[in-house]
Amino acid sequence: QVQLVESGGGVVQPGRSLGLSCAASGFTFRTYGMHWVRQAPGKGLEWVAVVSYDGSNKDYADSVKGRFTISRDNSENTLFLQLSSLRPEDTAVYFCAKEGVHYFGSGNANYFDSWGQGTLVSVSS
């Protein structure tokens, strides 16, 4: 079955950098778009970034654009998120999520059909 396992979270000072990883198994990783979604303590869900199946297309939330970088290694079935210039408001559990797609004639309906357990990033001095 699909398994997504995040790692790399921890406590980091404001302005510093951190790298997250998401190891995928149980599906053909190279054929699916992948996302990062975060959740601040006691708050709701916030979409962070997406990378296409081949890594050629990426998109980001405005709140992280220019500071975070999403990437993937299809030979290693691993998704990455590089976080830089971290701010206290980046404190959150970071989830990786696999993208599912319904194909309609008028367009494609995407959704997050599998999630990892999350890794906590805490930005504090």
Place this chain on the structure above:
Amino acid sequence: DIQMTQSPSSLSASAGDRVTITCRASQTINLYLNWYQQKPGKAPKLLISAASKLQYGVPSRFSGGGSGSNFTLTISSLQPEDFATYYCQQSDSTPYTFGQGTKLEIK
């Protein structure tokens, strides 16, 4: 950005009750609306995609409806395991956005 507004923000109900959660988008999103369930300390779980498509393995007491900008999630007969927080999410365009969540509590 498309804003997603859920109502109510919290809801108290009893096992066996029928409950409906509403999600409104700030613009039309066709059928590009998904619903997730999240329990404390756990990752979200997909319940319904494309407004009404029940995810494999999700009980049939869950159903989704709506189109355009107004959507609903209905639980026909609440079970003890259904008490959780529910989120809608639009996938019409990035940035993908979530509703603020509806916390379903035991009365």
